[in-house]
Amino acid sequence: MMKGIGVSAGIGIGRILRIEEHSLEYTPQQVTDKDAEIKRFHDAVDAFCMNTEAQAEALRKSAGENEAKIMLGHISIVQDPFLLGEVDKLIEGGQCAEASFESMCDMFIQIFSAAEDEVTKQRAADVRDVKAGVLSILLGINEVRLSDVPSGTIICVRELTPSMTAEMNKENIAGILTEAGGTTSHSAILARVLEIPAVMSVPGIMAEAKNGGQAVIDGKTGEVILSPDEMQLKASMEKREKFIRERKELEKYRGRTTVSADGTEYELVCNIGKPEDAAKALEADGEGVGLFRTEFLFMDKTSTPTEEEQFREYKKAAMILGDRPLIIRTLDIGGDKEIPYLGLEKEDNPFMGFRAIRYCLKNQELFRTQLRAILRASAFGNVSIMFPLITCVEEVREGKALVEQLKGELEAEGIDFDRNIRVGIMTETAAAGIIADLLAKECDFFSIGTNDLTGYTMAADRGNSDVSYLYSALQPSVLRMIRSIITAAGDRGIPVGMCGEAAADPLMIPLLISFGLTEFSVSAPSVLRVRKSISGWTKQKADEIAEKAMSFATEQEVRDYLKSVVSD
Ligand code: PEP
Numbered sequence: 001m002m003k004g005i006g007v008s009a010g011i012g013i014g015r016i017l018r019i020e021e022h023s024l025e026y027t028p029q030q031v032t033d034k035d036a037e038i039k040r041f042h043d044a045v046d047a048f049c050m051n052t053e054a055q056a057e058a059l060r061k062s063a064g065e066n067e068a069k070i071m072l073g074h075i076s077i078v079q080d081p082f083l084l085g086e087v088d089k090l091i092e093g094g095q096c097a098e099a100s101f102e103s104m105c106d107m108f109i110q111i112f113s114a115a116e117d118e119v120t121k122q123r124a125a126d127v128r129d130v131k132a133g134v135l136s137i138l139l140g141i142n143e144v145r146l147s148d149v150p151s152g153t154i155i156c157v158r159e160l161t162p163s164m165t166a167e168m169n170k171e172n173i174a175g176i177l178t179e180a181g182g183t184t185s186h187s188a189i190l191a192r193v194l195e196i197p198a199v200m201s202v203p204g205i206m207a208e209a210k211n212g213g214q215a216v217i218d219g220k221t222g223e224v225i226l227s228p229d230e231m232q233l234k235a236s237m238e239k240r241e242k243f244i245r246e247r248k249e250l251e252k253y254r255g256r257t258t259v260s261a262d263g264t265e266y267e268l269v270c271n272i273g274k275p276e277d278a279a280k281a282l283e284a285d286g287e288g289v290g291l292f293r294t295e296f297l298f299m300d301k302t303s304t305p306t307e308e309e310q311f312r313e314y315k316k317a318a319m320i321l322g323d324r325p326l327i328i329r330t331l332d333i334g335g336d337k338e339i340p341y342l343g344l345e346k347e348d349n350p351f352m353g354f355r356a357i358r359y360c361l362k363n364q365e366l367f368r369t370q371l372r373a374i375l376r377a378s379a380f381g382n383v384s385i386m387f388p389l390i391t392c393v394e395e396v397r398e399g400k401a402l403v404e405q406l407k408g409e410l411e412a413e414g415i416d417f418d419r420n421i422r423v424g425i426m427t428e429t430a431a432a433g434i435i436a437d438l439l440a441k442e443c444d445f446f447s448i449g450t451n452d453l454t455g456y457t458m459a460a461d462r463g464n465s466d467v468s469y470l471y472s473a474l475q476p477s478v479l480r481m482i483r484s485i486i487t488a489a490g491d492r493g494i495p496v497g498m499c500g501e502a503a504a505d506p507l508m509i510p511l512l513i514s515f516g517l518t519e520f521s522v523s524a525p526s527v528l529r530v531r532k533s534i535s536g537w538t539k540q541k542a543d544e545i546a547e548k549a550m551s552f553a554t555e556q557e558v559r560d561y562l563k564s565v566v567s568d
């Protein structure tokens with residue numbers, strides 16, 4: 001078995017069609033009739049635009065408007081006046097159209113590839129695609145028409161381009177296998193929208209895969225089996241049937257509100273780590289973002305991001321979401337999340353040490369910079385601030401006082417922000433659970449972080465396999481903690497969400513409905529499954545189950561009972 005990155009879920013079973021890269025090599029010529037060469041170049045650009053428009057049109061029908069825009073983006077690249085002007089100049093200097101166009105594209109590819117952010121890096125792949133497209137036309141090369149391949153084909157290619165993906169007829173393509181590329185590439189996004197199972201970045205696949213050979217791919221786990229035996233084939237077919245059945249079933253929940261069987265509405269939002277993930281949240285039908293883990297913006301850098309850099313990122317997420325909620329969590333470093341350039345001292349017990357809100361309150365410059373950036377971004381959407389790892393009231397008061405001070409500063413500077421921005425906390429420590437009633441008076445909302453709450457309640461490190469038997473949100477102690485946090489929020493009339501992994505656990509959902517949770521924040525792929533699960537419960541039934549579940553003394557009993565009453 002080989003393994004790559006599963007980028008588009010589903011089981012693909014079929015015969016391999018290798019797409020060999022055409023050699024786009026040519027011998028650079030010196031041109032004498034420069035006007036004719038410029039015309040040849042512009043004709044090729046026009047032909048490229050016509051082909052691409054046709055691909056965009058096909059994609060508009062098979063996938064949607066946003067996906068068509070990816071192809072139209074290629075037209076914008078090739079029609080860029082600077083690019084065209086520079087190519088013309090090079091041709092006027094005597095270089096042939098191929099060499100002139102290629103050298104300009106290579107320059108852009110180099111610039112984009114050197115960028116730090118994924119989105120700009122992705123543009124390099126787009127320019128590469130455009131370069132190959134125009135060069136093929138100039139060199140008179142006919143590409144394989146992916147729209148005409150036989151049904152049950154698994155495409156195997158070194159790197160998939162968006163234009164290849166756009167040409168695919170999803171009825172015939174059973175799967176996509178590539179040696180390069182990853183989750184955030186445009187091709188991966190298109191594969192997901194077209195619902196074609198895809199596994200990318202499979203090392204050595206081009207050397208191993210034979211044309212016409214059978215293959216099975218799992219677009220979720222990234223597993224690839226070449227020449228499967230009878231047993232593997234049978235098991236894969238069953239897995240595929242199950243996947244298709246479940247997908248169909250879940251698709252019924254797309255575009256709906258999240259509502260229980262007796263009509264109570266819930267907010268179903270996503271956890272994200274990058275602004276671009278906000279788009280993925282919407283693609284998955286999430287209703288906003290309940291947790292933006294900002295530490296990833298810090299981890300990807302070699303020094304603290306400036307206010308301007310952070311502002312841009314938060315604003316990007318806010319604008320993608322429009323008036324849907326965006327809860328931005330302030331920096332949660334320390335414990336398992338290290339940022340080398342902050343120079344955090346090694347601690348004997350980092351999970352109980354100088355981390356998250358504790359670190360931020362003591363490093364005011366860093367905290368002020370982040371809060372100002374969030375406040376500024378709040379002018380562009382429906383933004384809330386959330387403090388992590390709160391253990392006492394003073395931390396909330398100090399954090400909020402700083403927010404108020406910064407609001408005053410921005411006001412004086414004439415910079416716009418949301419004056420009514422909500423400030424809430426992660427309730428993820430045992431202390432926060434025990435004084436939830438006191439904290440509720442200080443906050444606009446709670447979000448229960450069960451990942452940490454479980455660890456801190458059970459005194460069991462989530463990463464330590466020796467104590468993993470204790471680490472469960474279904475432990476009676478953790479369930480009591482969760483219940484008391486939700487009750488305290490309810491008594492005070494503030495919304496209470498859950499952004500830990502437990503929010504997506506089907507066994508936990510009836511309990512959360514019974515306790516009175518108002519918001520579920522889950523990973524994007526879980527959205528439809530959680531919506532379906534919520535839709536199956538009435539408050540009365542959830543109450544019955546919760547009452548019984550809370551009567552058990554051990555995690556095993558709770559789990560066994562819930563498994564017996566919760567259908568998958
Ligand atoms: C949590 O602790 O449950 C949580 C959502 O935060 P993180 O996993 O980022 O610590």
Ligand code: MG
Nearest residue numbers: 428449451452
């Ligand atoms: Mg946490």
